[in-house]
Amino acid sequence: EAGVVQSPRYKIIEKKQPVAFWCNPISGHNTLYWYRQNLGQGPELLIRYENEEAVDDSQLPKDRFSAERLKGVDSTLKIQPAELGDSAVYLCASSRGLAGETQYFGPGTRLLVL
Amino acid sequence: KNQVEQSPQSLIILEGKNCTLQCNYTVSPFSNLRWYKQDTGRGPVSLTIMTFSENTKSNGRYTATLDADTKQSSLHITASQLSDSASYICVVSGYGQNFVFGPGTRLSVLP
Numbered sequence: 259e260a261g262v263v264q265s266p267r268y269k270i271i272e273k274k275q276p277v278a279f280w281c282n283p284i285s286g287h288n289t290l291y292w293y294r295q296n297l298g299q300g301p302e303l304l305i306r307y308e309n310e311e312a313v314d315d316s317q318l319p320k321d322r323f324s325a326e327r328l329k330g331v332d333s334t335l336k337i338q339p340a341e342l343g344d345s346a347v348y349l350c351a352s353s354r355g356l357a358g359e360t361q362y363f364g365p366g367t368r369l370l371v372l
Numbered sequence: 373k374n375q376v377e378q379s380p381q382s383l384i385i386l387e388g389k390n391c392t393l394q395c396n397y398t399v400s401p402f403s404n405l406r407w408y409k410q411d412t413g414r415g416p417v418s419l420t421i422m423t424f425s426e427n428t429k430s431n432g433r434y435t436a437t438l439d440a441d442t443k444q445s446s447l448h449i450t451a452s453q454l455s456d457s458a459s460y461i462c463v464v465s466g467y468g469q470n471f472v473f474g475p476g477t478r479l480s481v482l483p
Contacts, residue, residue: 262415300376300461300473301416314470349415360406361471363415 260284262364264350270370276338279367283331283352290327291361292335293349301349307333308355340371374399376464376474384480389452393477395445395462407436407447408461410476416461419447449479457481 263282271277283290288309293301304323306314309330318325322341327333337344347368351361376397385391397405404423408416420429420436422445429436433450449456462474 298475298478300463300475302473303470306470351415360418360421363417365413365415368413 262350262352262362264348264364264367266367267365268368268370270372271340272372273342274339276336277340277369278337279335279348279350279369281333281335281350281364283333283350284362286354287352287362288330288355289353289359290333291349291351291353292325292333293351295347295349295366297346304335337369340369342371345369345371374464374466374472376462376472378460378462378474378477380477381475382478382480384482385452387452387454387481387483391449391452391479393447393449393460393462393479395447395464395474397443397445397462397464397472397474399443399464399466399472401466402440402443403465403467405436405438405445406463406465406471407434407445408463410459410461412458419460452479452481454481454483 265280290307292304295301305318305325307327310327325335347366349366351363353359353361379394406421407419410416422429422438435448438445459476459478461476463471465471
């Protein structure tokens with residue numbers, strides 16, 4: 259069974275440019291998470307989807323961040339415009355959606371904003 | 373505020389030695405606690421999961437303990453190997469809540 263797939267693995271952009279990350283969760287997993295992880299810290303939740311519905315986006319900086327999961331499978335996270343402080347690893351995770359289910363993480367996208 | 377704290381921040385041990393990592397949390401109500409291993413450049417991978425009624429869980433050389441009364445957990449690694457070098461993240465979830473991640477402990481195992 260394939261794990262959570264993310265692309266690109268690495269992205270270097272200049273500040274004020276847009277950037278997008280893509281995630282394909284494990285087949286059959288209804289819940290999808292986007293996290294941001296700064297160096298030396300644990301992941302911080304940005305947004306959680308149950309199928310195509312964003313059920314928790316309270317930590318998503320909505321002035322510049324947006325996300326979508328149109329068909330309840332793949333998801334895209336976008337930043338426009340990027341700022342220097344957005345440099346981090348962006349992790350996508352998925353789970354079956356049952357209460358307390360383990361999350362399975364992708365390898366992450368490492369973003370560097372210059 | 374729901375928080376998870378971990379100690380030490382980093383740890384260096386020699387191959388073959390044992391070590392114990394600590395996790396303290398204030399998440400309430402409590403549902404379960406997980407320990408994840410995160411290799412450099414990779415996403416976290418679940419090692420153990422414990423619910424309120426469980427006080428110990430093993431996965432090979434990894435043994436996690438939970439004291440729900442004092443809200444503390446530990447992860448003990450026996451006979452460490454070079455491949456154990458990674459960050460170990462404690463994650464606590466409450467009923468109907470999102471997961472609260474600790475900052476992790478960075479373990480380095482030296483030959």
